[in-house]
Amino acid sequence: MSATLPLLVTGANRRVGLALTRRLLAEDQPVIAVYRDDPGPLRDLELEAYQVDLTEEAQRDTLLQQLHERHPALRGIVHNASVWAEDGLDNLRLLYRLHLEAPYHLNLGLQDLLLAAPRADIIHIGDDSATRGSRNHIGYAATKAALHNLTLSFAEALAPTVRVNTIAPGLLIFKEGADEAYRQATLDKALLDFEPGADPIVDTVLYLLSTQYATGSTFTVNGGRHLRHGRR
Numbered sequence: 160m161s162a163t164l165p166l167l168v169t170g171a172n173r174r175v176g177l178a179l180t181r182r183l184l185a186e187d188q189p190v191i192a193v194y195r196d197d198p199g200p201l202r203d204l205e206l207e208a209y210q211v212d213l214t215e216e217a218q219r220d221t222l223l224q225q226l227h228e229r230h231p232a233l234r235g236i237v238h239n240a241s242v243w244a245e246d247g248l249d250n251l252r253l254l255y256r257l258h259l260e261a262p263y264h265l266n267l268g269l270q271d272l273l274l275a276a277p278r279a280d281i282i283h284i285g286d287d288s289a290t291r292g293s294r295n296h297i298g299y300a301a302t303k304a305a306l307h308n309l310t311l312s313f314a315e316a317l318a319p320t321v322r323v324n325t326i327a328p329g330l331l332i333f334k335e336g337a338d339e340a341y342r343q344a345t346l347d348k349a350l351l352d353f354e355p356g357a358d359p360i361v362d363t364v365l366y367l368l369s370t371q372y373a374t375g376s377t378f379t380v381n382g383g384r385h386l387r388h389g390r391r
């Protein structure tokens with residue numbers, strides 16, 4: 160893992176993204192954090208942070224310009240920013256912009272800085288539902304599937320300097336306020352029936368940053384949900 164070039168992490172200010180950021184810093188991996196609303200605990204961490212609404216092209220362009228002004232190269236990008244939005248046309252547009260347009264734009268706009276590194280990684284945080292759909296989050300699952308398709312194309316386009324992979328989690332962390340019935344129903348969907356927290360993502364990101372021979376692949380961490388046939 161490079162000890163100098165920074166890794167860009169989106170959605171770094173809470174939950175999975177914050178846990179990942181903290182672990183990367185603990186491993187002496189510099190982080191460039193992107194968040195939308197409130198930096199929250201990022202204020203207390205030694206890192207470069209940018210407030211960007213990633214659904215806004217102009218704000219992404221400003222971020223790209225600032226990063227080019229400040230960095231000759233990047234260790235990589237973890238595309239973690241996301242919304243778990245209910246279905247509806249307005250939300251589909253939001254999901255498209257955040258889960259597909261933003262990663263596509265940042266990958267293209269930063270590829271020169273990634274290719275300037277001795278080794279770089281792009282990691283798309285997808286979702287296990289991308290391969291099977293989700294009757295209650297149709298747009299979310301579809302845009303996560305599109306995000307995974309970026310992995311396939313960018314892996315081929317940027318090899319061998321830049322590895323590009325998808326991490327496809329099942330349950331990680333319940334939303335605040337999730338009721339007991341929902342929690343139990345969700346836990347029952349997987350063979351490993353516990354709420355794992357951020358570790359499946361954090362552990363897999365650290366693995367991908369160190370392994371030599373993975374690109375264009377999906378790393379599924381879903382508690383064996385795909386084996387609970389007959390349950391959705």
Ligand SMILES: NC(=O)C1=CN([C@@H]2O[C@H](COP(=O)(O)OP(=O)(O)OC[C@H]3O[C@@H](n4cnc5c(N)ncnc54)[C@H](OP(=O)(O)O)[C@@H]3O)[C@@H](O)[C@H]2O)C=CC1
Nearest residue numbers: 170174175195196212213214239240241284329330331332
């Ligand atoms: N939690 C879970 O059980 C699961 C999560 N995942 C995936 O794992 C990843 C992390 O999950 P989790 O931590 O729960 O995610 P959250 O939904 O809790 O947080 C997502 C992050 O994305 C940021 N974000 C949202 N919209 C924008 C925007 N327009 N511009 C910039 N940043 C934005 C948020 O910033 P802000 O707070 O400032 O709005 C926040 O930091 C996500 O990609 C998610 O889809 C997949 C399966 C299960």
Ligand SMILES: Nc1nc2c(c(=O)[nH]1)N=C([C@H](O)[C@@H](O)CO)CN2
Nearest residue numbers: 241242243329330331332333334345
């Ligand atoms: N951006 C987010 N994506 C997802 C979340 C979340 O909180 N934010 N949560 C889930 C669920 O936990 C699901 O995995 C189980 O109900 C999915 N994606």
